[in-house]
Amino acid sequence: MGQESTASITGRFEGRVALVTGASRGIGLAVARRIVQEGGRVCVTGRKQEGLDAAVAELGGDTAMAVAGSADDPDHQDATVAAVLEQFGSLDVLVNNTGINPSYGPLAQADLGALRKILEVNVLAALAWTRKAVAAGLGAPGGAVVNIASVAGLKPAAGIGFYGTSKAALIHLTQQLAAELAPEVRVNAVAPAVVRTRFAGALFEGREAEVAATYPLGRLGAPDDIGAAVAFLASDDASWVTGQTLVVDGGLTLSGGI
Structure with a gap:
């Protein structure tokens, strides 16, 4: 993005407060960074306090705060929303970024306990965070929720079948919540392909050039x-957009890959 276009979007989040789950690093931290760069304040969550402290230091202590805990823990959810309201006074944007995938391989061999945990974190926690944010006056009105899904939720993917199943459920949940919460709250999703993060490392480490070559745009996501x-x-640039899943995949699904 050029300098002129960057300047034109500065300030889209002036006066707004965002809560981003799973944001001590990777995609979540990038989301939080972008919101702060555009004038917003942000609360980041994650399991490890050390990582959160580093994130807040990078984002700026006057514009960022952190609450440590497990994304699917109701007490953590309640405490986080309360802390955001106490420190920042409002909550306008929720980004459900937390996701796990403790199961890899064919579904016929998957441990059902691990699959239940995937649903708890990737789907039910997103619903719980959304419900609690709305109850706290999300946007009041004019709030926005963005769920981080995956292209694996759009078509079968070898080895990560139940992760994809959970993301397909999250995409449908996005549509359902968009219909139920309109017009006060917009709900959308982003479906990335492989992004260069620690979470996705098993999908590209040691063979990044090979994997990137399968993408029409020639690189993995950042x-x-x-x-x-x-x-x-x-942002308000999407004020007439709700219930949609924006695929951000370097053209991968165009080429039939995933």
Whole structure:
């Protein structure tokens, strides 16, 4: 993005407060960084306090705060929303970024306990965070929710079948919530392909050039690519967009790959 276009979007989040889950690094941190760069304040969550402290230091202590905990823990959800309201006074944007994938391989061999945990974190926690944000006056009105899905939720993907199943459920949840929460709250999703993060490392480490060659745009995604897409959907630039899933995949699905 050129200097002129960057200047034109500065300030889209002036006076707004965002909560981004799973944001001590990777995509979540890139989302939080973009919101702060555009004038917003942000609360980041994650399991490890050390990582969150580093994120807040990068984002700026006057514009960022952090609350540590597990994304699917109701007490953590309640405490986080309360802390955001106490420190910043409002909540306008929710980004459900937390996702896990403790199961890899054929579904016929998958541990059902691990699959239940995937649903708890990737789907039910997103619903719980959304419900609590709305109850706290999300946008009051004019709020926005953005869920981080995956292209694996759009078509089958070898090895990550239940992760994809959970993301397909998240995409449908996005549509359902968009219908139920309109017109006060918009709900959209972003579906990335492989992004260069620690979470996705098993999908490209040691063979990045080979994997990147399968993408029409010739490279893997960067966290900032997703941060930019989320910022669009969360901003007033997308004020007439709800219930949509924006695919950000370097053209991968165009080539039939995933």
